[in-house]
Amino acid sequence: xxxxxxxxxxxxxxxxxxxxxxxxxxxxxxxxxxxxxxxxxxxxxxxxxxxxxxxxxxxxxxxxxxxxxxxxxxxxxxxxxxxxxxxxxxxxxxxxxxxxxxxxxxxxxxxxxxxx
Numbered sequence: 456x457x458x459x460x461x462x463x464x465x466x467x468x469x470x471x472x473x474x475x476x477x478x479x480x481x482x483x484x485x486x487x488x489x490x491x492x493x494x495x496x497x498x499x500x501x502x503x504x505x506x507x508x509x510x511x512x513x514x515x516x517x518x519x520x521x522x523x524x525x526x527x528x529x530x531x532x533x534x535x536x537x538x539x540x541x542x543x544x545x546x547x548x549x550x551x552x553x554x555x556x557x558x559x560x561x562x563x564x565x566x567x568x569x570x571x
Contacts, residue, residue: 479542486544486551489536493554496528500558500565507569525562529555 502521505511532555539548 482539482542483544485535485539486542486547489532489539489551490547490554491551492528492531492535493551493558494528495524496532496555496558497561499523499525499528500561503562504565507565525558529559 499522503525506513506518506522532551536548536552536555539545539551542548
């Protein structure tokens with residue numbers, strides 16, 4: 456250990472190291488959260504697609520509960536994905552953002568081709 460390292464430890468370096476560890480753990484959790492939000496967005500898109508089937512007619516409150524996850528998933532994936540790129544879980548962030556983009560593209564395609 457150099458004298459500078461010893462000086463940093465004595466001047467609160469251990470506190471800074473612990474703080475960096477907390478930030479690293481939070482960043483790693485953001486990658487997982489981004490992937491979860493992406494899966495939610497795709498699940499909501501599948502639910503929305505199932506509502507276009509002719510024989511399927513659930514009550515309105517169930518429709519709303521299923522569809523509300525599409526914007527929550529897309530916005531959540533973007534909000535957790537941007538800072539999540541600083542983590543070691545960049546793969547999970549990439550999956551989450553890709554799934555969110557897929558949900559948006561699928562929603563646009565569904566709205567363009569839906570038979571009302």
